Amino acid sequence: MTVRTRVAPSPTGDPHVGTAYIALFNLCFARAHGGQFLLRIEDTDQARSTPESEQAILDSMRWLGLEWDEGPYVGGDRGPYRQSERMGLYGQYAQQLVDEGKAFVCYRTPQELDALREARRTAGNSTALKPSDLRLPDEEVARRRDAGEPSVIRMMVPEEEGACAVQDMLRGTIELDWGMVDAQILLKSDGMPTYHLANVVDDHLMGITHVLRGEEWINSAPKHKLLYGYFGWDMPVLCHLPLLRNPDKSKLSKRKNPTSILYYQRMGFLPEALLNYLGRMGWSMPDEREKFSLQDMLSQFDIQRVSLGGPIFDVEKLSWLNGTWIREDLDEQQLAQRLVDWAYNEQSLLKVLPHAQKRMETLSDFAPLAGFLVSGTLPITEASFEGIGTEREAMLRGMQFALWRLEAQRHWTRDNIWGDLKGIADALGVKVKDYLAPLFVAISGTSASFSVVDSMEMLGPDMSRARIRHAIEVLGGVSKKAMKRLEKEYQGL
Secondary structure, three states, X not given: OOOEEEEOOOOOOOOEHHXXXXXXXXXXXXXXXXXXXXXXXXXXXXXXXXXXXXXXXXXXXXXXXXXXXXXXXXXXXXXXXXXXXXXXHHHHHHHHHHHOOOEEEEOOOHXXXXXHHHHHHHOXXXXXXXXXXHOOOHHHHHHHHHOOOOOEEEEOOOOOOOEEEEEEOOOEEEEEEHHHOOXXXXXXXXXXXXXXXXXXXXXXXXXXXXXXXEHHHHHHHHHHHHHHHHHOOOOOEEEEEOOOEOOOOOEOXXXXXXXXHHHXXXXXXXXXXXXXXXXXXXXXXXXXXXXXXXXXXXXXXXXXXXXXXXXXXXXXXXXXXXXXXXXXXXXXXXXXXXXXXXXXXXXXXXXXXXXXXXXXXXXXXXXXXXXXXXXOOOOOOHHHHHHHOOOHHHHHXXXXXXXXXXXXXXXXXXXXXXXXXXXXXXXXXXXXHHHHHHHHHHHHOOOOOOOHHHHHHHXXXXXXXXXXXXXXXXXXXXXXXXXXXXXXXXXOO
16 A cells, blocks of 8 residues: 555645644655655635635745645646545535435524524533434425525434544544534535535545544544545544644644744744754654754654644744754855845845835945844834824724734735725724824834835735734733724724
């Protein structure tokens, strides 16, 4: 048997360090067994998927050196490797399950589903809805079908008590209560598959033998095991890797730690160092050394060396490791070239010069004018905002609203950024100039700089959002109580 593994990111946002972590371990496992590593784009969420996000994923994987054997722009005989290009498959397999009595067409409305869950909750049961909860009399099904009401296809799941035994390479036998497994939607009313159906079908058709994924998918394993059994397919060997954690042991999230690969690229981290750090997330070299290359990891990889304790993603530790790589592995000429490639290349300079040239009298003026564009976290303090003339709470509100709006922005252009920010200012009834003033400081470290929207376009989404988050913290942050109030106000804009 040829080992085949995969990583299957969804192009719905910034490329996540967690994706790179999972990709790294899948690549290493495949190479350790003389197998292949695939990349598949799971873009069935057409409302949130964008070409920009897909390209960012591919670029970040290549920047890190995580090359795939099959996938977009590489090809392979099991493609296509974008789920949006495989849409004709999923409906066929869903209908097969319906025809065989292993799935059913469900016409329940959202209101009915809410009522059913509440009834189960009131009765002291889990809110997992079973086929017996959902199925309607044949005549009612016929009525709703003839009326053209929307429907979904749901899988049949056991109703009886008991546990589903799932085998895991690291955890052994995991027993999961069937009572917590709901009649999962397989095909949505618009004909789009859910993750569960598409994932199982694609893994089978692409010959995936081992699935290394995050432990958040453990609870989905019974559904996947059922589907493999329903289709009569061999299930891949499962391995659930521990989740990356913040220093406070909470799940890694952008609210507490930068999570975008592109953020670390923009900050000037070396890809070798970031990959090295991700390799240390729950795994160690036989000699326990902290600094090692991808090739070192590939040559020594053993999945059994993974520790199940939640690995801590600590940016300070990553910075130390990155500094070690800079000092020990780059000579002066190599470091100079890295600096040129990172920030001082012609492409980057040509983006900045139209804005800087208007303000320059000597060439030496360039560095203080544009330095913030090649800086990491800016050394701003509360005092940096004192000259703005806006109350602290108003600044926090405005920046939090901007952050939420910009986190939802999938097409990072000057016009879109301007539209987002002006829209908030108009909704708040404040002048755009006054609304943007704190953002000037957050983005550039000063109240007088290039246009803030131009600066944000040049910085990119990851660094821009990170700097706004940092400014919010510098101003004291937003309490949980205040956050709930702001969320309600934001929804009303």
